[in-house]
Structures are given as C-alpha cells and as structure tokens.
Amino acid sequence: MKKQIVIAGSGFAGMWAALSAARAITLAGRNDDVGVTVVSPAPTLVIRPRLYEATIEGMDPDLLQLFDATGILHVKGRITSIDPEAHRLEVVDEHGAPTSLAYDKFVLATGSRLFQPPVPGLSEHGFNVDQLEDAKKLQAHLDSLASKPASKARNTVVIAGGGFTGIETAAEMPKRLRGILAGDIDTRVVIVEQAPDIGPELGPVPRPVIQEALSECGVEIVTGTSVIAITPHGVTTSDGTHIDTHTVVWTAGARAHPLAGQIPGKRDQYGRVHGDAYLRAPDAADIFVTGDVVNAATDDQGNVAAMSCQHAMSLGRVAGHNAAAELLDLPLHPYSQPKYVTCLDIGAWGALYTEGWDRQIHLTRNEGKLLKQEITTKWIYPPAPDRDAVFAVANPDFVIVP
DSSP states (O other), rough: OOOOEEEOSHHHHHHHHHHHHHHHHTTTTTTTTEEEEESSSBBBBBOOOGGTSSTTTOOOOOHHHHHHHHEEEEEEEEEEEEETTTTEEEEEETTTEEEEEEOOOEEEOOEEEOOOOOTTTTHHEEOOOSHHHHHHHHHHHHHHHGGGGTTTTTEEEEEEEEHHHHHHHHHHHHHHHHHHHHSSSSOOOEEESSSSSSSSSSSSSHHHHHHHHEEEEEEEEEESSSEEEEEEEEEEEETOOOOESSSSOOOOOEEGGGGGSSSSSOTTSSSEEEETTBBBBBTTTTTOOOGGGOOOBSSSSSSSSSHHHHHHHHHHHHHHHHHHHHHOOOOOOOOOOOOOOEEEEEEGEHHHHHHHHTTTEEOOHHHHHHHHHHIIIITTTTOSSHHHHHHHSTTTTTOOOO
C-alpha cells in the first residue's frame, strides 16, 4: 500500500515542506510508493508579510499548477483533530462534512495566529492585518471613513503594538489615510507600545533610525503603556489616556496555531512545540513540526527561529525532506540557518535592512526599499510550476539568504 505524507497548511512552511518531500521521493524514484498530500482551506499561499499594504489584491497566489507539476495532492479542508497513536487526522472538508485521513508521516505547518487578549471591545471594534480577510475588512473600513463627517476620531488611527508588523502598518497609514480622505486634512497615526521602547524585539541598534523614520512619516510613538479598552469612538490606555479614533489596528504579537496544542511535548510561551534537530516532535512518533509551530534552534549560539517567512521557508524544506527521508531510508538533514537578516518597511522613508541577531544596519532609505521590494515581490512568492526548476531549489540545504 502506498505510504502517505500529510502536510497541514499551504503557507510558506507547508508549501516548501510539500515541495521538498516531493523532490526527495522523485529523486529516489519512489513516486509509486509514497504520496504527498497537503490539507488547507484553499490551494493558495497567502503573502502575509505584505498584508499591511494598501493594495492587497493578488496576495494569495494559487498553488494548484505548482502542486500538479510536482505530483502533490491538495485536499480542501481544515484539520480539526490529531490522533498521534492511531496516525489519523480528523478533517472538515470545504462543505463542512467531517472525514478522516490516515498518515505514515505528518507535518504540522499551520502557522500562527494573532494574539488577541480579552481587551474590552477588541473583538467588536478592533481591526488587524493577520489574515487576508482581516486585511480586506480593514481596507473596507478605511474606505468607509470618507463618508463620515470630519472629526479627530475619523482622522486618527491607533496601532496597538510597536513590533515589526505594527511599525510597517503605521508607517504606511498616513499616506493611506490622506489618499482616502483627500483634501488638506490633519491626520494622526499613533503607535501604542507597552514596552519602554519601540520595536522591543528589534533591539537597540536600529531603534534611533526607526524613531527618526517614523517621525518623518508622521507617526507618533507612545511607549510604556497599552490599550486596555476599545469603543467605536476611541481607545483608553493603561495610563488613563483617551485617544479619539474610529480605527484601531491590533498587531500585538502572535501565537502558534491551536493544533500545536494537540501535539504531545514541551511548548514555549508562544505555544510552539520544541522540535529536535530534524524538526521531529520528540514525544510524538512520525510527526514533524515546522514554520511558526516549532521552536527550533537556528545555530549553536542559542538563537531560535522567529515566526517569519525567512525561517519558515527553510524550516519547511527541512521538515518535508526529513518526513520523506524516514520513509525512503535516506539520511536525515538537520535544520540550520545561522544567517539572520531583517528588512523593515518604513513607508515613504524607505526601508531598514539589518544583518545578524544584533541587527547591524547595512541599508537604509531607498537602498533598503529596493531590497525590500525584491524580497516581497520575488523571493517569497511561489516558484513557477516547472518540476525540475522547483526541485533545484527545494533541497533542505537551500540557502534562503545568501
């Protein structure tokens, strides 16, 4: 009977896990013995790193031709339950009907979700750019502001969270608002960050540049406080400040997909399963964890993969290859990604490119922007549906950032 590798998710990690597994199977000449199935709501790759942008059309390229070219089966649906002992998955298909899938190897690559704490009014009145539908809702809301009477609340956007996504969303917002509201109006964009400094995870080296860039874009920064209540007309912060606004964009952190909670084993504060050097879940036989659901060491210096497409693309390749390798009796490939870079889009100012976990600055402004555009419009998009060309870059030791 043909053995099955089932991959949950068609994001950056899931797509590359499937392609890497298919590569290993094909190169071993074992396509009749092992199959690869991807389960996700749609055969698309949502370009989540770009959902803060004003134009979001085309941010979910179709993967069917790519999967067809590489011998990968796609099943529309959502995995709702994992049974590690029985090697069985419960799935709700696109019509809402329950079904089940058996697996010989399972790769969990369902990504992460925005962390939304029980802040009063957040679910009713807050917006975000976490998923494509969320970004569409935000854009529709912003467009609707043009029909409202002029007021401080209409002309103000509050970004809750001053991390990577918060900075990129805020830097884009003044231009978006002016384009929608038109005319000579005063707009206000405010980042509220609970940490003492903006971009707490980005460290001290790039911070002065980020502060200067945001100021130039017309973004205010408020640190050391947090949003504790949201109404249709404003927010209240933990220091008692009230800001009139009709628009609150929540960007405060991410957590691993809830399915990670069904995998036995140790988890970190973000709900990610600690994986071994080969991205196996140590306490669950035949299960691999990858992308945003795995806590994995990138090097021997104590650094751990971030919830980013930069790491997910490599993590996916390694997990997919190793899932196939165990069935094909091939050597396993350890995960290693010692080079780390960041490229932060800061609106009209440009972009900031850094290298290393200490984020040493290499490019700024227009030079950084050109690299950011290269990354977000080419590097992270799916490859063309050419089997040989895909397999040439789907190997587990492919270098994401040269």
